[in-house]
Amino acid sequence: MLLAFTVPEIARGQVALALGDRTPAPNGHLSMNPLHYVHLLGTIVLPVLTVVLGSPLVFGWARPVAVDPRNFRHPRLDLALLAASGPVACLIMAFLWALLAVRVAPRGWLGSGPLAYWIAYMGTFGISINAFLAVLNLLPIPPFAGGRVLIGVLPLPAARQLARLEPYGFWIVLGLLFLEFSHIISILGPTVGWVRDLIAGLAA
DSSP: HHHHHHHHHHHHHHHHHTTOOTTTTTTTTOOOGGGGGOOIIIIHHHHHHHTTTOOSSOOOOOOOOOGGGGOEEEEEEHHHHHHHHHHHHHHHHHHHHHHHIITTTTTTOOTTTHHHHHHHHHHHHHHHHHHHHHHHHHHSTSSSHHHHHHHHOOOHHHHHHHTTHHHHEEEEEEEHHHHHTSSSOOOSSHHHHHHHHHHHHHOO
């Protein structure tokens, strides 16, 4: 869970550096330690609370990496690439967890008995949480990645209209998630399940 929330921020920082913005790391070296990106409420309290309460969805966030769009050569396109890096990082992690759960653990390469079961369970959870976060972040509502990607590629008038949603986007998605928690609607579940099964199948 810690990696699922923090590695996408590390990826964003690395992409920002590659695009010419040194704000995330003035010395050119971005920390690869996930603990540097922990947000007390978003990375620890809220995710643990959702697990303890038995929620079908685990929600949270990491401390965001600071970027300055003024340092980008093509601000709109570069911001879209920056936004996309988070969900892409989640999908890559989900595939790596799938390799651990589907290939490594069943073959006993890292041990057997309870250890193999624990590794397989950790890998299975890694697939689920990363698939969920990738799908969630691809919702076309700013400030989520999908919305910011659209702002970067839509014609300027449409992009400006969509950008006006950004102050309310988090609350819109949070409201949808609470409806999902209450089983009133089912928005993300089928898509997350499809992505999870696809990744597991690719790793098999």
